Amino acid sequence: xxTYVKFGAIVVAVIGVLAWLAVGGTNESKSxxxxxxELKQMGDQAQVKRVRVDGFVQAGSxxxxxxxxxxxxxxxxxxxxxxxxxxxxxxxxxxxxxDTFKDDxxxxxxxxxxxxxxxxxxxxxxxxxxxxEAKPQLKKDSSQAGI
Amino acid sequence: MENIGxxxxxxxxxxxxxAVIGSVAGKVKKNAFLVxxxxxxxxxxxxxxxxxxxxLIYSLIIGDxxxxxxxxxTDATMPAIYKFTAWWGGQEGSLLLWAWIxxxxxxxxxxxxxxxxxxxxxxxxxxxxxxxxxxLILISFVLSPFSVLIxxxxxxxxxxxxxxxxxxxxxxxxxxxxxxxxxxxxFTVPFAFAMGSLITKxxxxxxxxxxxxxxIVTWLFQSTGILLGQGWAxxxxxxxxxxxxxxxxxxxxxxxxxxxxxxxxxxxxxKKGMMKVWNMVLISATFFLCIFGTFLTRSGVVSSVHAFAxxxxxxxxxxxxxxxLAATIYLILDRLPYLKSEARxxxxxxxxxxxxxxNLILLASCFAVLWGTLFPVISEAVTxxxxxxxxxxxxxxxxxxxxxxxxxxxxxxxxxWRRSSMESxxxxxxxxxxxxLALMAVLAVFGVYEHPYALVSFGLCMFVTxxxxxxxxxxxxxxxxxxxxxxxxxxxxxxxxxxxxxGGYMVHMGIVFMFIGYTGAAFNKDVTKExxxxxxxxxxxxxxxxxxxxxxxxxxxASQKLIAEISRGGKSLxxxxxxxxxxxxxxxPTSEVAIRRRLNEDLYINFAGPSxxxxxxxVQAYVFPLVSxxxxxxxxxxxxxxxxxxxxxIRLSYARTQVVGVAQKHATVEK
Numbered sequence: 001x002x003t004y005v006k007f008g009a010i011v012v013a014v015i016g017v018l019a020w021l022a023v024g025g026t027n028e029s030k031s032x033x034x035x036x037x038e039l040k041q042m043g044d045q046a047q048v049k050r051v052r053v054d055g056f057v058q059a060g061s062x063x064x065x066x067x068x069x070x071x072x073x074x075x076x077x078x079x080x081x082x083x084x085x086x087x088x089x090x091x092x093x094x095x096x097x098x099d100t101f102k103d104d105x106x107x108x109x110x111x112x113x114x115x116x117x118x119x120x121x122x123x124x125x126x127x128x129x130x131x132x133e134a135k136p137q138l139k140k141d142s143s144q145a146g147i
Numbered sequence: 148m149e150n151i152g153x154x155x156x157x158x159x160x161x162x163x164x165x166a167v168i169g170s171v172a173g174k175v176k177k178n179a180f181l182v183x184x185x186x187x188x189x190x191x192x193x194x195x196x197x198x199x200x201x202x203l204i205y206s207l208i209i210g211d212x213x214x215x216x217x218x219x220x221t222d223a224t225m226p227a228i229y230k231f232t233a234w235w236g237g238q239e240g241s242l243l244l245w246a247w248i249x250x251x252x253x254x255x256x257x258x259x260x261x262x263x264x265x266x267x268x269x270x271x272x273x274x275x276x277x278x279x280x281x282x283l284i285l286i287s288f289v290l291s292p293f294s295v296l297i298x299x300x301x302x303x304x305x306x307x308x309x310x311x312x313x314x315x316x317x318x319x320x321x322x323x324x325x326x327x328x329x330x331x332x333x334f335t336v337p338f339a340f341a342m343g344s345l346i347t348k349x350x351x352x353x354x355x356x357x358x359x360x361x362x363i364v365t366w367l368f369q370s371t372g373i374l375l376g377q378g379w380a381x382x383x384x385x386x387x388x389x390x391x392x393x394x395x396x397x398x399x400x401x402x403x404x405x406x407x408x409x410x411x412x413x414x415x416x417x418k419k420g421m422m423k424v425w426n427m428v429l430i431s432a433t434f435f436l437c438i439f440g441t442f443l444t445r446s447g448v449v450s451s452v453h454a455f456a457x458x459x460x461x462x463x464x465x466x467x468x469x470x471x472l473a474a475t476i477y478l479i480l481d482r483l484p485y486l487k488s489e490a491r492x493x494x495x496x497x498x499x500x501x502x503x504x505x506n507l508i509l510l511a512s513c514f515a516v517l518w519g520t521l522f523p524v525i526s527e528a529v530t531x532x533x534x535x536x537x538x539x540x541x542x543x544x545x546x547x548x549x550x551x552x553x554x555x556x557x558x559x560x561x562x563x564w565r566r567s568s569m570e571s572x573x574x575x576x577x578x579x580x581x582x583x584l585a586l587m588a589v590l591a592v593f594g595v596y597e598h599p600y601a602l603v604s605f606g607l608c609m610f611v612t613x614x615x616x617x618x619x620x621x622x623x624x625x626x627x628x629x630x631x632x633x634x635x636x637x638x639x640x641x642x643x644x645x646x647x648x649x650g651g652y653m654v655h656m657g658i659v660f661m662f663i664g665y666t667g668a669a670f671n672k673d674v675t676k677e678x679x680x681x682x683x684x685x686x687x688x689x690x691x692x693x694x695x696x697x698x699x700x701x702x703x704x705a706s707q708k709l710i711a712e713i714s715r716g717g718k719s720l721x722x723x724x725x726x727x728x729x730x731x732x733x734x735x736p737t738s739e740v741a742i743r744r745r746l747n748e749d750l751y752i753n754f755a756g757p758s759x760x761x762x763x764x765x766v767q768a769y770v771f772p773l774v775s776x777x778x779x780x781x782x783x784x785x786x787x788x789x790x791x792x793x794x795x796x797i798r799l800s801y802a803r804t805q806v807v808g809v810a811q812k813h814a815t816v817e818k
Contacts (some may be wrong), residue, residue, distance in 0.1 A: 030536070
């Protein structure tokens with residue numbers, strides 16, 4: 001057999017195996033990005049598919065009970081008090097919560113919606129709220145140090 | 148003060164544009180004075196950006212909170228070193244750092260080549276300064292580091308500053324971004340030379356020779372940056388993880404992968420005149436992946452824990468990428484006749500073939516990581532749903548690829564060029580294969596058979612180690628036989644005679660050690676317990692007794708320290724003292740873990756704070772086997788790279804047939 005044909009066959013085989021691994025890996029770990037409102041519209045699907053929801057931690061809602069943490073997130077940072085798009089989340093994982101996870105932080109929860117409407121998170125990521133700037137903005141009161 | 152800074156940046160922008168126009172016009176019109184003036188403009192850009200950077204650093208250190216950037220990233224109580232590093236703590240400052248590093252690299256390149264490559268240098272200058280212009284557009288007109296806070300009508304209200312996220316207040320974080328930038332930005336230089344050689348229709352080797360050292364140094368900076376990030380994550384984030392396949396992490400890995408592929412396939416071009424088009428593609432891909440990487444980090448197009456502030460900056464990057472890619476692709480396609488290969492692949496069992504497979508799987512890994520990182524964007528475009536993939540996807544693909552690379556690392560150096568006979572294969576690989584399989588058998592007997600991937604990994608590491616040691620042994624023995632010196636001096640002499648080869652083997656050994664470290668994760672243990680003072684618990688072979696909790700406080704933070712007494716088999720091993728801190732200005736809690744690092748395993752304790760009833764301490768204890776080998780491997784890799792950079796005692800010459808193209812007037816013999 002021609003050298004280039006042999007070489008080409010090996011290349012195709014290698015890529016084939018990797019592609020098969022990629023598809024398997026995708027199916028095993030894919031999760032859908034949803035906003036809270038989209039999640040509530042998903043109905044039964046939300047309990048079957050793995051979903052990632054992000055939102056802002058409602059101040060004062062974090063409750064720690066042993067290794068279990070529950071909190072509430074809401075969707076819109078500008079309507080904190082009146083926002084009715086909220087979601088209760090419970091996390092029981094062994095990994096410690098990120099240090100940036102606190103009131104008003106932006107949190108990303110990965111998991112499934114439980115039948116009782118509470119979101120069961122298998123993973124939590126958080127971003128420090130004070131680093132989030134929607135766009136360069138005029139400071140309302142820059143003497144308010146360290147939000 | 149800030150006006151001078153902003154003005155300096157604006158002037159630098161003007162000079163950079165002049166440098167581009169002057170170089171191109173001077174080259175096309177054959178006006179040497181224009182070309183030289185353009186090169187001098189490069190120095191001006193460096194001077195102006197140094198002034199701007201100096202002013203920003205000064206404002207950061209004295210705490211000029213009128214400036215938005217200073218207020219957002221420092222506060223009055225921070226140690227001075229972190230005020231300095233706030234230069235790259237935010238979007239605007241880090242763009243200024245990028246621009247300054249690029250101007251420094253450009254000035255060095257122009258200076259070092261002021262009497263060389265006169266036909267290529269105008270184009271090199273033009274490419275470098277075009278990239279510089281892009282970044283200067285960003286910090287002149289879009290995201291200025293010197294913008295002043297405005298409150299009310301024309302009044303400037305000063306604050307105390309928001310401080311640096313305490314998670315970032317570590318020495319590793321002090322040097323991690325500059326190292327990465329020295330890497331990212333550095334790849335612009337070999338790319339510029341590649342483009343210069345394409346435009347001037349050079350046969351191909353001069354740009355590779357010139358930029359070999361640049362590429363290796365840049366690759367070393369990039370590797371250092373990535374490993375520093377891993378070391379920081381391990382020691383700071385609290386659960387001993389060092390890589391999460393986060394989009395920003397992946398962004399730093401992608402150009403590293405293509406650069407590694409490039410460093411290997413370049414040897415094919417030097418020795419056999421093959422893969423010329425491919426090398427052009429690789430170095431361009433590396434450069435554009437660097438720009439793409441910084442775009443990914445800054446634009447928020449994929450959500451990440453690392454991401455900077457979101458902004459409209461993404462559009463600028465996409466435009467720059469689109470124009471650059473279009474120009475590069477056109478250039479490569481147009482110059483294809485000058486990039487014809489001088490040799491053919493003669494056998495699948497040959498060193499050429501192993502280099503090609505090396506490139507194939509490295510690029511497959513790069514593509515897979517890119518695909519996984521961009522999956523949310525792609526899936527949203529195709530299906531309307533935003534889907535992300537996680538660590539299992541990346542690990543599933545990259546672990547087999549890593550195994551393939553390890554195998555090739557052992558095979559490549561020992562297999563012959565052109566074609567290898569069965570006899571030479573048997574001679575070269577019998578003992579390494581036996582050693583690898585024997586180790587696997589021994590480990591399996593000791594219980595490792597439960598972790599088949601770990602077994603294969605250790606076997607391959609043994610295989611590669613044996614091949615490298617056999618190479619050193621063969622060479623050193625020959626030198627010792629002739630000159631009578633000891634084995635170690637002979638090995639040093641051997642390395643000095645061919646630093647590229649033996650330095651490269653050292654780098655490979657560094658990678659082997661890192662593999663050993665990564666494989667240890669298969670055997671990690673962890674325990675989480677709420678313990679009252681005086682109570683003990685066990686993790687692995689260790690017993691941990693929570694002796695006491697001490698509270699302290701200073702201006703920066705309030706802290707609770709757990710005194711944990713460690714013992715193993717009844718014998719005391721001292722104490723570990725993890726802390727749980729609360730930083731006042733940023734209202735941020737952090738955990739300072741305590742680690743007992745040993746070659747065989749790390750004992751890692753995280754004090755997660757008091758329990759909900761405040762009477763007990765929540766403690767997480769981990770055993771991480773072999774993890775220190777990752778850091779050891781990095782040092783070996785760094786030393787090996789430095790060895791590669793030392794000039795060899797013996798300059799090897801390869802007599803080769805050179806394809807004489809249309810633009811060539813004479814064939815050159817390789818030096």
